[in-house]
Amino acid sequence: MLGKGLKYFSYGKVSGMMGKVILVVEDNEFDRNLLVQVLSKKGGFQLLEASSGEECLEIIRNKKIDLVLMDIMMPGVFGDLILTKIREQYNPIQLPIIMVTSKIEVLDVVDCLQRGANDYITKPVQFDVAMSRVTTHLMLSDLSHEMSKMKEMAALDGLIATYNHEINNPLLIAMSCLSLIPNKEGEIFEKLRGALWRIADIVKKIKELANQKEVEYSQYAEDSMMIKLKKN
């Protein structure tokens, strides 16, 4: 079943959406195939299929999915329970989920929205509406990620400015004092001079981070990361 689920349909029609992976979860073969065909023809998406909630969870565990379209009423585990399981791992920004429901199940829509669904569309699916909602939620997700990055960089900028100001002054004082030491020979003096210049170099590299659009991290200790500075 997993092999059957991994079908890719990709057409480059929607600007900025090429390569986005949408998972369609629907037990009814006819409805599922129709939605996949329509989304692939109208949009620029890669489409994956799942015919059950369990298959959906398996695919999400193994593949990077950008959005899920999921029928509320499926045999076995209902869509709302699958939704809850997905939300234990991914929030609505990380993985938008649009529920697909028959009109008679509208009352279930409230329950799904409370469980973390981003939106819903009703059956029979109006394809232009489905396309608009899918595109909108993908764009919202992208925008949220960009804003998170911007916030991260803004916080980093503030930290760098503070750090530069607070470290530079005492560093300059220390280096001035070093230059005034009469006896500039000896191991201790060399170690002190080396350490101060190393601090100056790191301060310079930290300042350069302000010009970067994003930062890379590496593991520092068990629970913490450190920012990677450029090597000389």
Add this chain to the structure above:
Amino acid sequence: MGVHGRVSSFDRDLFMRNFHGIEDLAYEAAQSFLSLLPGMILAIEIKISSREFDGLQIAAHALKGAVSNFYAEPARQMAWKLEQIAHQQEGEPIEEILVQLKSELLCLEKDLNIFLMERSAA
């Protein structure tokens, strides 16, 4: 209007409007549905004869979803009725509803075949 002055079993305008810009898919959908329909009906018949109400509810729900794509309201209503009876495990005699459903599906089948033939002729 369908053949012999009968009102069409599905709303062709609404159906085609939904496939605006991708009309080829509309005809593929009709063909696909017609090929799957016998299996859907058989699944329902089997569940009814074995009084498997949970399975019947699922099968009727699937059929209801499929026909609703064609805005085939009479067939959709019958499938919904069957789904409700299966859910409640009581109600109107199931066999009567099945007869009415099959009658509506026969009309839908005829009209979809006409729809496809008209396209081939065009």
